[in-house]
Amino acid sequence: MLNLAELTTPYLLLDPVKMERNIARLQKHMDKLGVTLRPHVKTAKSIDVVRRLFADGKGPITVSTLKEAEYFAEHGFTDITYAVGISPDKLPRVVELLRMGVTLRVLVDSMAQAQAVVKAAAQLGHKIPALIEIDCDGERAGLSKNDPKIVEIGRYLHENGEFCGILMHAGGSYHCPDKAAKEAAAEHERATAVAVRDQLVAAGVPCPIVSVGSTPTAHFAEDLTGVTEMRAGVYVFQDLVMAGLHVCELQDIAISVVATVIGHRPEKGWIMTDAGWMALSRDRGTAQQEVDQGYGLVCAMDGTPYQDLIVSSTSQEHGIVSVRKGSKAKLPKLEVGQQVRILPNHACATASQFEGYVVPTADELVFWPRINYW
Template sequence: MELTAIRTPYLLLDRPRMLRNIHRLQARMDALGVVLRPHVKTAKSAPIAELMCKHPLGPITVSTIKEAEYFAEYGYRDILYAVGISPDKLEPLAALMHKGVKITVLLDSAAQAEAVLAANQKWNTGIRAAIELDCDGHRAGLVPGDPDILVIARQLHEGNALAGVLLHAGGSYHCETDAEKAAAAEAERQAAVSTAESIRAEGMQVSMVSVGSTPTAHYAENLEGVTEVRAGVYVFQDLVMAGIHVCALEDIAIGVVATVIGHRPDKGWILCDAGWMALSRDRGTAKQAVDQGYGVVTTLDGEVYPDLIVANTSQEHGVMMLREGSEAVLPDLPIGTKICVLPNHACATASQFEEYVVSDDRHTQATRWSRINGW
């Protein structure tokens, strides 16, 4: 089927670009000698996870119980649920353990550790937990050196539930230079490895030393002591990543294909049928050096229209216009023209859709891949 014949808006996946992104990060991990545990929350799709895993059904990271259940159905047997555990999530995870899935959860308090141990006892299972650390103050986790870390480690260790330590350098999303990203990766590594060592020094076994974010994964120079790296958005890349030079615009593998539905020449606007419902409300580039509005506009072939962005949206309307101060000429895009909008944030934009229209040549549809949403 021709891409121009598909009802818009839809989510186009440029398979060659995605494969290039996957190979790029895997090659880097191989060179550094560390296991990649892909985060499947970006794509939420079995055929894509299959391509992200170096070994079939390799270890994966999930962000919801529904993802854990979905990927377990597809045969994945080593799943890390990387959001602080709450007691209500333990019953469905115990059910997955009973199906043969090794589940690791995340926590940063004694109350959560107690809940995990109680669940293991109640459902006669062996969910293990990693202690979440924080190296840049952006979200959850204990700061390395916090005495609670050893208390919780001991509690888990005595219940045979200590997996190790984990952190996510979310602050790296604001690192513009290569040196800053490499420094963030090294800070992430040091926090994880030094904490793992301090736990080992107390005679406890730490098998998981898990770090990762797309920027630090691409710029880490040394991963000594780290047992695995997690990353998700690298599979598609996006404008936020391009804005901090982790990728180029030509690496972004997904885009929302839309149709021109109107013009306001008096205002310099071209309207399309991709509003925030299709593009998402994510404005992740708003605080970057170049604000990309709701996305950069390209041809269906992927060629960028100079300075043309989706500047404003309502539910099913996108308002395209030239970036402020641009000297480019507004392109002539008659009613019915198909365009493609690159996403600010791949996870957010992809989540607005139920499937990927996969293409190898940006002219015809090769296949469609479904994805899940919800919890």
């Protein structure tokens, strides 16, 4: 059992009550809309977290690395979508998982990838289910809705027994602070997906899977007619970006980095901590939002935010804490050796800096390991 007094900072603290409340909130919404939730486990990367997402502990899940797929397969998850465009060198690892009885779908948005999938399937002696990635808002990879290559690739994969559907991610929803804009992004995502499915079906290409998702659109979707599954990941922990988008409140953020005060620069209005970018990450996802939270919002150890106190700058192992520019708040008196909690801009990026989570339960403090790398 862990002892808080003996832990070396910085470490990653996870509040399981907040986490489970976040999980239940989105699951209830998906149940209401009648759509399967396929959580993206790239945020947590921990079996101890992901087991809390399912009554039976089997999935379905989304992953962003093959290491995640292998790790969760070892723990009994058999329904996995690898939601990053496939490169040919990874296909032998995909087939190894398929041979183990795992349904692992890969993602393509070019004929070159589709041909690599078909070639590998023939050479390795196992069908490889593939999804076509669709770009609904110009934010990332994928084919545009009316691109004729969608039907061309879909037909080619279908004729070779590999095609299973389409997938898209509404990355533009991360730029939608107001409710109406997020609702519109969710409906645009849904309508685009259904339109592409209809194009494929009209061309004689069955499209059983219609997969959409982002944490903002998952929470603000009002109608998912025609969609078969929703993907979201950061909702499990939430973060300052999601709070800035009004997807959650500050008190919903379930993870924080615990840091120790190591010095002061009173002439500059700085408090120094031992949590630099190696602990917090370099993610500045709130920089373009209404409230710039620097590299993280600083809270007391009970989770109460100090007024306008942020990590304004970082180096590798130093975090510079100061009052947000323009604020009339005063720098709190934090002595050397005193600890604080720092809420992250981007839960996925901050969590990736650590080997696991320190978790206070009802009667003990435990450590939940996580995996990193590819």
